[in-house]
Amino acid sequence: MDFTFTDDERAFQDAISRFLMTEAAPEALREIWETDAGRSPDLRNKMAEQGLTALSIPEEAGGLGMGDVVWSLMTQELGYYGIPDSLADTAYVSAGLIAALPETVADRNGWLEQIAEGSIRIAVGHPVNPLVADAHLADFTLLNHEGEIHAVPRSLIDVEHNASIDSSRRLCRVMWEPSNSTRVADAETGAPIWEEALNRGALSVAGQLLGLAQRMLDLSVDYVAQRKQFGKPIGSFQAVKHHLADVASKIEFAKPVLYRAAYSLQHGQADAALHISQAHVACAEAAHLAARHGIQVHGAMGYTWEVDLQMFMKRTWALESSWGDRAFHKARISAAIFADDAPLGPGQTFGRS
Amino acid sequence: MDLNYTPRQQAFRQEVRAWLKDNLPAQKLASYDTCEGFEQHREWERKLFDARLSMVMWPEELGGRGCDLTEWLIFEEEYYGADAPMRVNQNGQLLLGPTLMEFGTEEQKKRFLPRMAASDDMWAQAWSEPNAGSDMAAISSKAIRDGDHYVINGQKTWSTRAIYADWAFGLFRSDADSKRHHGLSFLMVPLDAEGVTIRPIKALNGKDAFAEIFFDNVRVPVENRIGEEGSGWHVAMATAGFERGLLLRSPARFQQPVRKLVELYKANQAAADRDPSIRDAVMDVWAGAESYALSAYQSVGRLARGEKIGAESSINKIIWSELDLKIHETAMRILGARGELLSSAPQNQDDHGWLEGFLFAQAGPIYAGANEIQRNIIAERMLGLPKA
Numbered sequence A: 001m002d003f004t005f006t007d008d009e010r011a012f013q014d015a016i017s018r019f020l021m022t023e024a025a026p027e028a029l030r031e032i033w034e035t036d037a038g039r040s041p042d043l044r045n046k047m048a049e050q051g052l053t054a055l056s057i058p059e060e061a062g063g064l065g066m067g068d069v070v071w072s073l074m075t076q077e078l079g080y081y082g083i084p085d086s087l088a089d090t091a092y093v094s095a096g097l098i099a100a101l102p103e104t105v106a107d108r109n110g111w112l113e114q115i116a117e118g119s120i121r122i123a124v125g126h127p128v129n130p131l132v133a134d135a136h137l138a139d140f141t142l143l144n145h146e147g148e149i150h151a152v153p154r155s156l157i158d159v160e161h162n163a164s165i166d167s168s169r170r171l172c173r174v175m176w177e178p179s180n181s182t183r184v185a186d187a188e189t190g191a192p193i194w195e196e197a198l199n200r201g202a203l204s205v206a207g208q209l210l211g212l213a214q215r216m217l218d219l220s221v222d223y224v225a226q227r228k229q230f231g232k233p234i235g236s237f238q239a240v241k242h243h244l245a246d247v248a249s250k251i252e253f254a255k256p257v258l259y260r261a262a263y264s265l266q267h268g269q270a271d272a273a274l275h276i277s278q279a280h281v282a283c284a285e286a287a288h289l290a291a292r293h294g295i296q297v298h299g300a301m302g303y304t305w306e307v308d309l310q311m312f313m314k315r316t317w318a319l320e321s322s323w324g325d326r327a328f329h330k331a332r333i334s335a336a337i338f339a340d341d342a343p344l345g346p347g348q349t350f351g352r353s
Numbered sequence B: 001m002d003l004n005y006t007p008r009q010q011a012f013r014q015e016v017r018a019w020l021k022d023n024l025p026a027q028k029l030a031s032y033d034t035c036e037g038f039e040q041h042r043e044w045e046r047k048l049f050d051a052r053l054s055m056v057m058w059p060e061e062l063g064g065r066g067c068d069l070t071e072w073l074i075f076e077e078e079y080y081g082a083d084a085p086m087r088v089n090q091n092g093q094l095l096l097g098p099t100l101m102e103f104g105t106e107e108q109k110k111r112f113l114p115r116m117a118a119s120d121d122m123w124a125q126a127w128s129e130p131n132a133g134s135d136m137a138a139i140s141s142k143a144i145r146d147g148d149h150y151v152i153n154g155q156k157t158w159s160t161r162a163i164y165a166d167w168a169f170g171l172f173r174s175d176a177d178s179k180r181h182h183g184l185s186f187l188m189v190p191l192d193a194e195g196v197t198i199r200p201i202k203a204l205n206g207k208d209a210f211a212e213i214f215f216d217n218v219r220v221p222v223e224n225r226i227g228e229e230g231s232g233w234h235v236a237m238a239t240a241g242f243e244r245g246l247l248l249r250s251p252a253r254f255q256q257p258v259r260k261l262v263e264l265y266k267a268n269q270a271a272a273d274r275d276p277s278i279r280d281a282v283m284d285v286w287a288g289a290e291s292y293a294l295s296a297y298q299s300v301g302r303l304a305r306g307e308k309i310g311a312e313s314s315i316n317k318i319i320w321s322e323l324d325l326k327i328h329e330t331a332m333r334i335l336g337a338r339g340e341l342l343s344s345a346p347q348n349q350d351d352h353g354w355l356e357g358f359l360f361a362q363a364g365p366i367y368a369g370a371n372e373i374q375r376n377i378i379a380e381r382m383l384g385l386p387k388a
């Protein structure tokens, strides 16, 4: 029993954090938003150089062969720096989905190699999400037709753009025709793969939400230490302190929930779906509270377009219903814990004993 | 990261489970807030000690088993999972015990720890005073040096189960002119010493759950001091850390009532579902207890790697106390109009003791440092916000 990360894993996280701090500053992100595509090939190339896109690609396909546990650290960094959807959707969710495809799928290994190199963008159209993020510029989109998995190249889909409150989001309604040439798995093969993709997508969002929560807390702490009223920093007032202490508590107690969920998915544990929904809910609650208390302690400044807090609040409001909204995840938790064989009580935390 | 128990840990779990099955008292013990119940619990503690299960993480020479913290968590899971009796000597075993291990002399450890493990000595805490609650640095009880003794005068209050206990430990002002955190010493006082008067205070549950302690020229030998004279604050802060942190409230203590709450909800589902928020509250406390358990395992892992747990223990305190409150509030909502009935009432259907738990849960956000104070600590020490 060892519920900690290795020094190497932490060092990797630190390296990615330092890299994103310089390469993905809020000003840079705001510039990227203004573009039609909403994405920066330059930033993507640099992230690939850092090894981020190769993280969970198997070693034989040129990747680093790591799993969900390490991704649970990386997705927090992606959230903290407000990195748009396609990176995690490609390098994490799609990478997992493609790796789970049968070896007989001709392009499988090629795709994995391309993901590792950072030379491809893949979008995922899981039915749990009404729209597909980044389908407009993905080289291909993984789509569901009656349970089958289809890999549909950009040239074969029409997209309708749907603007989001989160300026970094590029949501598309996707119009396409399933065909034999796009199908990469039948419905029977596809069912567990879609299920796993859903879990991985939810976990990815949970990690990003937790990173967002930490970012909003950090911005708020900085702000209240420097803003003065009544002749003192507002951070010395107890009401303000307690708002932020509550956010810190939520974050601190969501972390191990996220990590355990990642471990469960990586190791194919029976309660993985329950653990992931628990993580999605816990991280969404932390981020939601960080946004609410964050804007409160910023005063009117928090209500402006100019102050960066808005970027992270809006991304929170967008992501908290993504890859399963709260009702979806609560329903999964409810089904699991009120079941006759529910894993309840002391000693069940890491599997039924 | 490896979230599997080792074969040794699994074997330990089985051993504890089997022992409890064979040895649990046939009858539920009386409340440890009564004289009779207190002595019943002391008996039980001796039985645990004889099986070297009272303090599993203490070294063998002190009556323990030298278990690591993971094994301690396993012990706790089995213990609470079996509905074993409440631990009556926790204030000694879990708070003073670790303090003595860190700050005590070899002699003090030998003198006090084995007897504590066996509950031959039962301990009460004596920090609070009428004018020193949250503001513990306002302590005014004095312990003035007279040769190789201290002479104690003053009053302590809210001391849990002090009327039944054998000893008390706490902070006293050993430098009469000192202010605030300075000049305090950490002393252990036998409660049968001359000049000690203990007056029970009836608690919310109508029982003599805590007490005032009056000191009138009570002489205590200097070897009953822990740490240097005047450095008591520093020692006490370590004790406070143990109290807020993991030890005092292991996750199993909340996972077990959550399991029962789910059962209670299912048994009364039709009535409970008239208020749809009840089901959500049950789910919420399930998640709370699980995340508390996960956080505990994470802390244990971090401690094993040599990391320190600092102001985070204040978060722990808030989480467990508010969780406990919500668990019991939810149970009371499910029990509805019968919830108010005492266990003696013929129409009482609460065989778990939710009402008693609900009453005690009211105190959680107050004792061990009120939650407002914990939030201040988190904001100032973890987040670095300026002092008021």
Ligand SMILES: Cc1cc2nc3c(=O)[nH]c(=O)nc-3n(C[C@H](O)[C@H](O)[C@H](O)COP(=O)(O)OP(=O)(O)OC[C@H]3O[C@@H](n4cnc5c(N)ncnc54)[C@H](O)[C@@H]3O)c2cc1C
Binding pocket: A238, B124, B125, B126, B127, B128, B129, B132, B133, B134, B135, B157, B158, B159, B160, B161, B210, B363, B366, B367, B368, B369, B370, B371, B372, B373, B376
């Ligand atoms: C069941 C129970 C068992 C106890 N057992 C023991 C024991 O064994 N030994 C012992 O020594 N003591 C014990 N206590 C006492 C306990 O430690 C104190 O109650 C606690 O420290 C709070 O002090 P107080 O009651 O004087 O409340 P006060 O300090 O008067 O606080 C009252 C309210 O004011 C708030 N407040 C005070 N100061 C601040 C501030 N700076 N900022 C914001 N809010 C503030 C508090 O948070 C609280 O909500 C026990 C208490 C209970 C309820």
